[in-house]
Amino acid sequence: xxxxxxxxxxxxxxxxxxxxxxxxxxxxxxxxxxxxxxxxxxxxxxxxxxxxxxxxxxxxxxxxxxxxxxxxxxxxxxxxxxxxxxxxxxxxxxxxxxxxxxxxxxxxxxxxxxxxxxxxxxxxxxxxxxxxxxxxxxxxxxxxxxxxxxxxxxxxxxxxxxxxxxxxxxxxxxxxxxxxxxxxxxxxxxxxxxxxxxxxxxxxxxxxxxxxxxxxxxxxxxxxxxxxxxxxxxxxxxxxxxxxxxxxxxxxxxxxxxxxxxxxxxxxxxxxxxxxxxxxxxxxxxxxxxxxxxxxxxxxxxxxxxxxxxxxxxxxxxxxxxxxxxxxxxxxxxxxxxxxxxxxxxxxxxxxxxxxxxxxxxxxxxxxxxxxxxxxxxxxxxxxxxxxxxxxxxxxxxxxxxxxxxxxxxxxxxxxxxxxxxxxxxxxxxxxxxxxxxxxxxxxxxxxxxxxxxxxxxxxxxxxxxxxxxxxxxxxxxxxxxxxxxxxxxxxxxxxxxxxxxxxxxxxxxxxxxxxxxxxxxxxxxxxxxxxxxxxxxxxxxxxxxxxxxxxxxxxxxxxxxxxxxxxxxxxxxxxxxxxxxxxxxxxxxxxxxxxxxxxxxxxxxxxxxxxxxxxxxxxxxxxxxxxxxxxxxxxxxxxxxxxxxxxxxx
Ligand code: GLC
Ligand code: GLC
Numbered sequence: 254x255x256x257x258x259x260x261x262x263x264x265x266x267x268x269x270x271x272x273x274x275x276x277x278x279x280x281x282x283x284x285x286x287x288x289x290x291x292x293x294x295x296x297x298x299x300x301x302x303x304x305x306x307x308x309x310x311x312x313x314x315x316x317x318x319x320x321x322x323x324x325x326x327x328x329x330x331x332x333x334x335x336x337x338x339x340x341x342x343x344x345x346x347x348x349x350x351x352x353x354x355x356x357x358x359x360x361x362x363x364x365x366x367x368x369x370x371x372x373x374x375x376x377x378x379x380x381x382x383x384x385x386x387x388x389x390x391x392x393x394x395x396x397x398x399x400x401x402x403x404x405x406x407x408x409x410x411x412x413x414x415x416x417x418x419x420x421x422x423x424x425x426x427x428x429x430x431x432x433x434x435x436x437x438x439x440x441x442x443x444x445x446x447x448x449x450x451x452x453x454x455x456x457x458x459x460x461x462x463x464x465x466x467x468x469x470x471x472x473x474x475x476x477x478x479x480x481x482x483x484x485x486x487x488x489x490x491x492x493x494x495x496x497x498x499x500x501x502x503x504x505x506x507x508x509x510x511x512x513x514x515x516x517x518x519x520x521x522x523x524x525x526x527x528x529x530x531x532x533x534x535x536x537x538x539x540x541x542x543x544x545x546x547x548x549x550x551x552x553x554x555x556x557x558x559x560x561x562x563x564x565x566x567x568x569x570x571x572x573x574x575x576x577x578x579x580x581x582x583x584x585x586x587x588x589x590x591x592x593x594x595x596x597x598x599x600x601x602x603x604x605x606x607x608x609x610x611x612x613x614x615x616x617x618x619x620x621x622x623x624x625x626x627x628x629x630x631x632x633x634x635x636x637x638x639x640x641x642x643x644x645x646x647x648x649x650x651x652x653x654x655x656x657x658x659x660x661x662x663x664x665x666x667x668x669x670x671x672x673x674x675x676x677x678x679x680x681x682x683x684x685x686x687x688x689x690x691x692x693x694x695x696x697x698x699x700x701x702x703x704x705x706x707x708x709x710x711x712x713x714x715x716x717x718x719x720x721x722x723x724x725x726x727x728x729x730x731x732x733x734x735x736x737x738x739x740x741x742x743x744x745x746x747x748x749x750x751x752x753x754x755x756x757x758x759x760x761x762x763x764x765x766x767x768x769x770x771x772x773x774x775x776x777x778x779x780x781x782x783x784x785x786x787x788x789x790x791x792x793x794x795x796x797x798x799x800x801x802x803x804x805x806x807x808x809x810x811x812x813x814x815x816x817x818x819x820x821x822x823x824x825x826x827x828x829x830x831x832x833x834x835x836x837x838x839x840x841x842x843x844x845x846x847x848x849x850x851x852x853x854x855x856x857x858x859x860x861x862x863x864x865x866x867x868x869x870x871x872x873x874x875x876x877x878x879x880x881x882x883x884x885x886x887x888x889x890x891x892x893x894x895x896x897x898x899x900x901x902x903x904x
Contacts, residue, residue, distance in 0.1 A: 259294035282322040285569040296562040301513040310513040321524035336573035346815035350379035353750035362410035376806035381430035389441045392504040398439035402522040419530030428532040436538040437505040460498035480695040527571040540580040560600040576601040584632045591639035606641035616852040618677040622832035624663040641744030645735045650692035650702035686712030690772040704772040714757040730896035737898040743817040754795040847901040851893040859891040
């Protein structure tokens with residue numbers, strides 16, 4: 254019955270818009286629209302069906318898709334068809350990513366083109382360029398307070414530069430990832446300006462209120478994202494004489510997705526960047542998309558419906574384009590961003606694996622894998638055709654987002670353990686070589702997060718300051734151990750620019766009044782290319798890290814077992830310092846890799862007989878894929894040197 258309704262609505266809509274688009278070849282568009290329209294209609298109806306203008310809005314939605322399909326360049330349409338045929342293409346182990354700031358990495362987009370060889374040298378073939386759109390000076394949140402969703406910041410270049418870069422990247426088989434900041438605009442965005450000037454249509458693009466009544470109701474359950482610099486979730490706007498919802502900074506106005514016009518505008522933005530040659534779109538802050546009084550306004554059911562609808566519409570126009578969900582939320586919640594009810598991914602194909610990231614930092618600080626083992630067990634198995642983005646750190650702070658229950662099960666008292674981690678990474682804890690800076694300290698909750706580069710957090714900065722060769726060696730090992738974990742876990746490994754040469758903290762942000770209160774700038778540096786050159790000079794720190802990573806990436810790409818088909822089994826072992834798991838080939842069960850990581854500085858033993866299927870007589874045939882050597886095995890005991898790892902393959 255419902256399908257008939259959606260069919261007749263679609264016919265109606267097409268009859269109305271046909272004259273405008275009749276001359277175009279819309280064969281694939283119609284096939285895909287037909288296949289997806291039932292879902293699109295149901296979702297759109299669920300979200301906006303109660304409105305009087307529902308049909309008008311539905312027509313607007315279809316028109317937006319048709320227009321964007323018509324402007325999709327032929328070569329991207331061809332790519333769409335190739336990817337539809339080879340639909341698991343992104344699950345391959347061949348993709349290795351890096352996130353970077355365009356200006357920090359290469360000055361501007363032209364500079365990026367000139368430096369593409371650097372990615373190829375290391376083996377990177379997916380590049381996430383952090384936001385490059387226009388933002389007001391001084392109120393940019395590092396690019397996440399956008400004042401025009403279609404204009405590139407002139408300091409990094411032009412649209413033509415981006416298109417040239419995307420062409421070059423495509424020729425080199427490097428995927429381009431760009432951000433779409435879905436949840437909010439800058440207060441300087443045209444929509445916000447019109448709202449301020451009293452235009453009711455645009456006030457309805459945001460959440461604005463004449464009094465404190467509704468904001469106060471919201472505040473009872475909402476959390477604070479930036480408690481130090483932007484407490485509360487609403488900002489008074491003098492000009493408009495209204496309160497505006499500003500969950501992040503007070504100059505970032507939350508978009509109102511209960512208004513279908515907002516949904517359609519943002520879908521249009523997504524498709525616009527898809528048509529500029531973006532392979533993957535990183536959807537920022539997706540957990541926040543739906544606001545409901547009485548809830549934390551995170552992970553609401555409707556936020557998922559919005560993402561499903563975006564995905565369905567994108568599948569009609571640009572099916573080769575993938576979405577990354579940036580949802581730094583609890584494990585049970587994260588996997589829902591792949592698409593809760595679907596067998597195949599129906600929201601975002603990729604999601605940040607923040608749980609694994611935070612757990613790895615716990616293992617480094619505690620020198621054991623107790624919480625890591627415990628926490629990983631709680632990450633639900635994800636859907637088919639969905640994959641993780643595994644990372645050691647990114648441009649944001651590191652949040653200690655573990656479950657208190659897990660901390661207790663790992664044998665710690667939760668509050669004390671969190672305090673220990675904060676003290677450890679800020680270097681307060683005795684024996685800690687970490688040089689982190691706290692972020693988002695919340696006096697009310699005692700909470701804090703951590704900023705700092707990977708190298709500074711694992712002790713390389715300390716080692717350089719003190720000239721301690723043993724500390725230098727340990728920190729390099731930890732950097733490599735970290736990467737061995739994100740490369741072997743299953744999912745797309747995402748490096749952070751500068752980590753491949755051991756970049757340490759850049760404290761200069763404290764002298765910039767705009768940045769001083771946001772410690773995340775300590776790890777948002779400008780690459781020192783002279784230092785990067787040292788990657789060619791044997792004996793330097795840069796050389797040690799870069800060449801090892803390059804090898805690790807090459808081995809990773811050659812090892813089909815590392816592709817992500819949910820083909821991983823965690824193996825709990827007695828030795829608490831070790832983290833052990835097995836990756837296997839889904840087709841040939843006999844082929845497998847045993848991953849063993851030692852988070853302690855001293856050598857640790859692993860009783861191979863305790864692994865049942867890995868014990869004698871197999872152990873004699875084990876080879877470490879990374880070094881190509883046989884590991885040290887004494888009797889049936891595998892010896893794992895301090896801060897190191899094995900990727901063991903049975904010959
Ligand atoms: C893209 C990728 C390529 C992949 C293909 C799948 O063209 O660059 O490596 O195999 O999509 O169709
Ligand atoms: C995302 C970004 C972060 C930004 C926030 C608000 O979490 O990663 O850098 O501050 O969104 O846009």
